[in-house]
Amino acid sequence: MSSKKQGTLWAAFGRQRQPPAKRQKLQDADDVSVPRRKQSTPSEAPAEDADAVMQVEGGESDSVKTTEWSHVQLKTQEIRQPKDKLKLNERKEIMDSVHGLMTFEPICMEIIDTLQFQRLRSLHQLGAANYVYIGATHSRFEHCLGVAYLAEKMMESIRSHQPWLPITKEDILCIKIAGLCHDLGHGPFSHVFDGLFLDQLRKKKLISQSFKWSHEQGSVDMFDFLLA
Template structure:
C-alpha cells in the first residue's frame, strides 16, 4: 500500500488501484488547478490544489467506510463498496476548470449563457475518459470491480454506475433531462445501502467527507482557525434506518460540533472565498477569459480545435485546460488577445477595480446579467448632471451579487440530520433547535450586492454616485430589493 505524506491527515495509505488512477495525465492535471481559484491573490498561502484535496477526500472516505464496517458488520459493507466510494472521493473534482469555481460558476455562464453544465457532470465524463485512454478497465476488474455486462446482474449492479452516481447524483433521463421519479432513483446500489450516497456528496444535508477535507485544508493554508473537529465526528457516526432508508447519523452530543462546521464554512466564505478583493480579481479574470475565448485554440480528439468555453465538450481538449491559461494569455504576442492581456497585466500590477461599497439585501435579488446591468445603470444615474464633475456610464461600474449561507440557502441544515442517543443507538430522530440552545442563529443566509468602479481616474466621483444611490429610500430600478440606509455600507 503506497504511503502519502499529507499535511492535514499525516501519513496515509491508498489502495494500488487508487494509485493507478492518480498516475494518469487526467488526474495529474489537478496539480495545476488551484483549489481556491484567485484567492491566493489576497491570501498568499492559499496555493494548494485540487490534487491534494482529492487525495484527502479519498482517504477520509476510506476511513469512514472502514469505521462503519468495523462498528456495524450487519451493514454488509464489502471491499468493493469501500473501493468504489474511495474512487468517487478521488475523482469527484476531475471536472473543475481553470481557477476552479471562477471557471465553473462565472466564465461558462457568461461565455455560454443558457448552457446547462456542472463540474460534477464533467467529472463523470473525465473519469470515463481516464479509464478508456489509460486502459484501466482490466486493472479495475482485476481488483474485483464489476464493469462489463457479463459481470452485472440485478443483485450485483455496475460498480462504475455506482461511482458515477456518488459523484453526480442519480442519472437523468436524456429525453427530458429530469431526474427519475421512481422511489429509489439510484442504480448502483439498492435501498439497503442508501447510506453510501451520503459519504462523498451528501445531497440531503451537505455533511460529507468532501467538506471535512476542504474545511481543514483551506483553513490550514489560509492561516485561519477551524473549530470543527472531523476526527472526533467520525468516531460518533452510525447507520440508522429512518422511514425505510438507512442514513449516516451522528450522536446527539455532536450537535454543537456540527454547528461549528456550518459556521466555519460560512466564516471561510465571508473572510476568504468571497473576499471583496479576491472576488473582483476573479471577475476580472472571467472578463479576460471571455475576451480571449474565441482566440484560444486547444487541440482535442481527432485533431479538432476547441475554444476555452467549448473545451468542456471534449475531454482530450479539457485535459489540457488548466490554470496555465492565465500565463498563456498574459505572455501571448497575438493582437487578438491584447484586451484580455491588459486585464491580466492589471491584475499582476494590482490595478484592480476599486471597491465602492456593499449592501446587504433584505429581499433576495436574482443574480442575472440583466439585474446587475440595471443596478449599474441606476448607480450611474444617481446624481443629476449639475452635480457631476465627470460623466459616468453604467459600464464604468462592476456589480457582483454574493450569496453566503450555511450550505442550504436559508434553511437550518441541522433540521435534515438524524441523531441517535447513548441509550438508543439503533433509532435516530431530528432534534429540535429549542432542545439545543437559545443562542443558535435564526438566519442562515445573506446576500450582498457589491459595487466596484472600473475607472481609477474618477474614483471619488463614482463613490459619490454610489453613496447617493445607497441612500435612496425607494426600490432601485430593475432590482427587487430595498436599500434601507440603516443597513449601511461596509468600508
C-alpha cells in the same frame, strides 16, 4: 644485526678490496651460483596449464553472469504484472501535511498517475483566494487525495460500528475511488470557472444560453474516459 648479514657485508666489502683479476673471478663464481639456486626452486606451471585454468575461471564467470541476468529477468517479470492481477494489499504511501501518512491501493495509483488526475496539481482549490491570502495555495490534487483518504476512514468507521451491514472491502474501495475522482472535471480556478466565468460568457453571448456544463459532468466524462 645478525651474524649472517654481517658476514655478507664483510664478504662484499672484502671483494671490493681485492685486485681486479681476483675480483672478476669472484664475480664469475657468483654468476654461476645464481642459476643453480634458480634451478632448485619449484618449476612454474606450463603455459598450457595456465590457459586451461583461465578457461575454467572464464567459464565460471560466464555462468555467474548468466545466473545474475536470469535473476534480473525474473525480477522484471515480477514487476510487470498484468493490471487484472493487481492485489488490494499492495498499497503505496503518500505523506500529507494535514492527514499525515495516507496509503493507496494499486488501482488508485493507476488513476493518480494519469494525465487527467495530474492536471489537478495546477488547479487552485480556493480559486483566486491566493491573491489575497497568499498561503491558500493548495490544489485540487491534494484535496482529492484527502477526500479519498477520509472516505475510506468513514466507511471503515461505519463498518466497525454497524457490523450487521454487508459492507465489503470492495465497497470501501469503490467509495475511496469516488472520493479520489470527484473533482476531475474542474476548470481553471475551480468554482470561479463554472460559476462566474461561464456566466459572463453567456451574458456576452460567446456561448449558448442553453449550455449547462458543470464540473460534475466534466468529472463523469473524464472518469468514463479513464475506464474506456
